[in-house]
Amino acid sequence: MNPLIECNDIWKIYRVGDMEVQALRGLSLTIEQGEFVAIMGSSGSGKSTLMNILGCLDQPTKGYYRLNGVEVENLRRDQLAEIRNQQIGFVFQSFNLIPRTSALENAQLPLFYRGLSLKEQRAKAAAALQRVGLSGREHHYPTQLSGGQQQRVAIARALVTAPSLLLADEPTGNLDTQSSREIMAILEGLNREGITVILVTHEVDVAAYAHREIVIKDGQVLTDRPTKTRTQTVGV
Amino acid sequence: MSAFIWLTVITALRILGRNRLRAGLTMLGIVIGVAAVIAMVGIGEGAKRAVQAQIATMGTNVIIVFPGFTSASGVRGSQGTAITLTVSDALDLKKRVPLLVDTGWSRRDVMQIVNGNRNWNSPVNGVSPSYLTIRDWSFSSGGPFTQTDLDSAARVALIGQTIVDNLFDPGEEPVGAIIRLKNVPFRVIGVLSPKGQSAQGSDQDDVIFIPFTTAERKVFGTSFIGSVGAMFASTDQAEDLPVAVEQMREVLRARHRLQGEQADDFTIKTQVDIGRVQEGTSQTLTIMLFSIASVSLLVGGIGIMNILLVSVTERTKEIGVRMAVGAKRRHIVMQFLIEAMTLSLLGGALGIVLGVVGAKLTTIVAGWPTVISSDVIVVAFLFSLAVGLFFGLYPANKAARLNPIDALRYE
Numbered sequence: 001m002n003p004l005i006e007c008n009d010i011w012k013i014y015r016v017g018d019m020e021v022q023a024l025r026g027l028s029l030t031i032e033q034g035e036f037v038a039i040m041g042s043s044g045s046g047k048s049t050l051m052n053i054l055g056c057l058d059q060p061t062k063g064y065y066r067l068n069g070v071e072v073e074n075l076r077r078d079q080l081a082e083i084r085n086q087q088i089g090f091v092f093q094s095f096n097l098i099p100r101t102s103a104l105e106n107a108q109l110p111l112f113y114r115g116l117s118l119k120e121q122r123a124k125a126a127a128a129l130q131r132v133g134l135s136g137r138e139h140h141y142p143t144q145l146s147g148g149q150q151q152r153v154a155i156a157r158a159l160v161t162a163p164s165l166l167l168a169d170e171p172t173g174n175l176d177t178q179s180s181r182e183i184m185a186i187l188e189g190l191n192r193e194g195i196t197v198i199l200v201t202h203e204v205d206v207a208a209y210a211h212r213e214i215v216i217k218d219g220q221v222l223t224d225r226p227t228k229t230r231t232q233t234v235g236v
Numbered sequence: 237m238s239a240f241i242w243l244t245v246i247t248a249l250r251i252l253g254r255n256r257l258r259a260g261l262t263m264l265g266i267v268i269g270v271a272a273v274i275a276m277v278g279i280g281e282g283a284k285r286a287v288q289a290q291i292a293t294m295g296t297n298v299i300i301v302f303p304g305f306t307s308a309s310g311v312r313g314s315q316g317t318a319i320t321l322t323v324s325d326a327l328d329l330k331k332r333v334p335l336l337v338d339t340g341w342s343r344r345d346v347m348q349i350v351n352g353n354r355n356w357n358s359p360v361n362g363v364s365p366s367y368l369t370i371r372d373w374s375f376s377s378g379g380p381f382t383q384t385d386l387d388s389a390a391r392v393a394l395i396g397q398t399i400v401d402n403l404f405d406p407g408e409e410p411v412g413a414i415i416r417l418k419n420v421p422f423r424v425i426g427v428l429s430p431k432g433q434s435a436q437g438s439d440q441d442d443v444i445f446i447p448f449t450t451a452e453r454k455v456f457g458t459s460f461i462g463s464v465g466a467m468f469a470s471t472d473q474a475e476d477l478p479v480a481v482e483q484m485r486e487v488l489r490a491r492h493r494l495q496g497e498q499a500d501d502f503t504i505k506t507q508v509d510i511g512r513v514q515e516g517t518s519q520t521l522t523i524m525l526f527s528i529a530s531v532s533l534l535v536g537g538i539g540i541m542n543i544l545l546v547s548v549t550e551r552t553k554e555i556g557v558r559m560a561v562g563a564k565r566r567h568i569v570m571q572f573l574i575e576a577m578t579l580s581l582l583g584g585a586l587g588i589v590l591g592v593v594g595a596k597l598t599t600i601v602a603g604w605p606t607v608i609s610s611d612v613i614v615v616a617f618l619f620s621l622a623v624g625l626f627f628g629l630y631p632a633n634k635a636a637r638l639n640p641i642d643a644l645r646y647e
Contacts, residue, residue: 057560057640078564085562096557096644100254110561118239157561 002069004164004196005031005054010063012049012219023049024060025219031198033164036191038199038210038227046219048169051200055088055167056080068164085113089158089195091187093170095150097142097157103129104138107156114161128156132186148179155186159195166190169200184209240567241574248575251547252582259579262543265536266583266623267590270616273529274591277612279598280525282605284518291511293431293440295372297474299336299481301467301488304501319463320501323448325491326364326467332487335471335480340367341448341464345456349444350416351403358399360417360444362451368394370470373445378411378426381447389449393422396441397430420454422446477506533619537627540579544572544631555635556643568636576628577621584620588613 012024023046031037041047052058053065056072057080065072068087072080084090089110097106107125116124129138132152142150151171158166168187172180188209191197201207208227215222252259303321323341330339342363349356368380373394381392393415395403400410410424431440452461471480481504492501548555555568592613595606 052641055560057644078566081559081562081564084560090560092644096553096560098554098557100250109558112240112243113558113562113564113567115240118243121239161562 002066003030004033004035004068005029006064006066007053007060008064010053010060010065012046012053012058013061023219024053026063027216027220028063029214029221029224031196034191034194034196036188036197036199036209036211038201038207038213039216040200040202040207040213041216041222042202045216047200047216049219050216051167051169051198054165054198055090056083081113085110085161087164089155089161089163089166091151091154091158091166091168091171093173095142095147095154095174097150097153099143100141102139102141103134103145103153103156106142106153107160109157110161124160125156128160129153131159132156146179147175148182151175151179151183152186155183155190159190164196166195166197167200168197170202171199172201172203172206180206241570244571244574245578247571248578251575252578258543259582262539263536263579263583263586265532265539266580266620267536267587269529269532269536270584270587270620271590271594272532273525274588274608274612274616275594275598275606276525276528277522278591278595278606278608279604280518280521281607281609281612282595282599283521284515285607286605287518288511290432290434291507293372293434294507294510295370295468295470296507297471297477298370298507299469299471299477299484300505301469301484302503302505303463303465304499304503319460320492321464321467322462323364323464324462325488326464326469328491329467329469329484329487333469333480333483335476335483336469337472338366338370338470340364340370340468341466342367342468343448343451343456343463343465345451347417347455349399349403351413354403356399356402358442358444360446360451360455362448362456363445364448367468368445370468373431374429375426376429377409378424380426381445386447386449389453390447391420391422391450391454392425392447393417394426394428394445395424396428396443398439398442399444400427417444417446417455474508477508481506529619533623536580536583537623540576540624541627541631543579544576544628545634547575548572548631548635552638552643552646555638556640556646559638559640560644565636568638569632572632572635573625573628576632577624580620580624580627581617584617587620588616591616 007027007029009026009028010024011022011026014021014023027050039047039050049058053060056067059073067083070083072083075083098109104122104125107128108121111121111124126138129135132155134149134152134156137145137149142153145153166187171187172183175183184206187197187199199207199210207213210227212224213227214224301321303319326339326341330336340363342361344359344361346357346359349358349360365381365383365386380394381390385392395410403415404410404413410427413424414421415424416422428441428443434440446455469480469484471477484504485500488502489500494501558568592608595608598604599606
């Protein structure tokens with residue numbers, strides 16, 4: 001079986017005026033199906049660029065990236081959108097829910113672009129909300145939900161399409177400790193069900209939930225090692 | 237896809253509902269534009285129908301021949317001042333132009349009409365009996381005079397409703413009464429059915445008809461017996477009018493001994509010519525309407541475009557999220573186009589309602605006839621749809637071209 005993610009010598013070069021910024025410099029990375037990976041790194045290390053590329057929001061300047069065996073770098077915008085819709089779930093630091101739109105409709109959003117019937121969309125979104133423990137709050141607006149609850153809606157939105165990859169960019173960055181734990185527990189549970197989770201964080205105790213920790217520096221992989229067994233860290 | 241469109245429409249309505257004031261102000265341009273068009277076209281159409289109805293009161297397929305002008309030492313008199321047309325011209329035309337159903341003639345003069353101690357000044361027309369049929373005069377009481385009356389120069393008169401109103405008491409029976417024209421007693425034998433205003437605005441019912449022969453011998457004191465003020469003819473079919481006119485011209489030119497280069501000493505007009513003048517007026521009106529409509533629809537469209545551009549900026553992050561979860565370019569384009577069209581269609585619908593109400597109010601308040609045709613409503617609706625589509629395209633494309641990463645990062 002193919003690895004889920006295969007990055008080989010990828011470069012990302014931006015041009016800002018006359019300056020050339022090398023955000024990624026020949027980074028190679030392989031992630032298997034079902035892994036739980038934490039990507040760490042200081043700001044400017046290139047980890048955001050890497051996340052964008054892994055999430056098919058951006059394409060590498062050089063090198064190749066295969067997601068589930070599909071080479072992504074030559075795809076057109078709409079094809080990338082299709083891959084994001086089919087295979088990837090995003091969880092953002094600032095939740096990025098659509099304002100003044102109910103939890104259910106937010107969770108429905110990816111299915112909206114799949115052309116499913118309204119009934120199917122609603123059923124799947126309701127199931128996803130139930131999965132993150134938000135049954136009964138389907139018709140709440142984001143402003144009526146706490147930060148933790150909003151992030152759970154965002155997770156429901158990410159998993160409503162049953163993606164093979166879940167990308168979480170600082171998912172606990174805006175949350176208190178209690179909510180952070182709940183969110184991480186949910187991500188952990190999803191990983192246990194077989195979804196590959198990639199987590200970007202700079203909090204060590206959040207990274208500790210993962211099984212593998214990759215540190216990025218200057219656009220390259222600095223270290224790549226398994227984390228200590230989680231059982232030791234859970235409950236810190 | 238249909239679920240997508242349906243949901244997008246609902247979403248668009250919700251977004252517009254949230255900013256009711258903004259949406260309302262944005263729609264205003266379209267509302268006013270469409271309302272103005274509907275109301276003005278309604279009024280214009282009403283006026284056109286009224287004019288057509290007035291023209292129809294002239295009779296059916298009528299041809300009118302006026303004599304030319306006099307010319308004394310190069311000073312030209314007004315049209316109809318010459319005495320070039322005669323009764324025998326009319327009779328000869330009927331014989332020699334088979335397309336003509338009939339020909340009639342008239343001569344008029346304004347004079348005092350007296351009934352007992354009342355008097356009234358009115359145009360008195362000496363006419364042939366055929367004139368009455370050509371001009372479609374009918375009677376509310378009594379009946380027309382006949383060829384015998386013409387031959388014997390009988391002192392009989394037909395009077396219009398305005399004359400009845402001014403010379404008789406309400407309830408008094410005019411038929412059988414004796415009225416006097418220049419002290420000559422006439423027996424009223426018929427009252428004409430009212431025709432209302434003519435296309436030129438004169439009162440067609442302020443009229444009195446007496447036999448032509450009676451008029452020229454006993455009332456007008458004409459020096460040229462047999463000369464007529466105007467000649468009338470009619471054809472069966474409207475299509476025959478141009479040919480009939482041409483043939484009449486040839487006959488008249490021959491009778492008047494006009495040589496090749498010489499100008500006609502008469503003028504022939506048909507009902508169609510008179511209608512055409514009116515049509516020209518309403519066409520000018522229509523062109524003006526359309527320019528007003530296009531300007532206001534343009535302004536309305538720009539308003540929609542403006543508000544959508546604001547909306548795209550405001551919702552950049554939302555667009556980023558939508559793209560991240562798999563919205564393709566066309567999904568984003570559709571979303572904003574549907575929003576634009578929802579705005580313009582709502583505006584159009586409101587404008588239609590407002591326009592129809594406005595037209596009806598005009599009828600009630602000003603008493604102008606208005607006609608609202610379903611065509612105008614359909615066109616207005618399609619136009620507002622097109623405005624939404626056209627002015628929504630740019631903002632929608634702008635939204636769809638956003639880079640998802642930048643859009644997501646936008647604060």
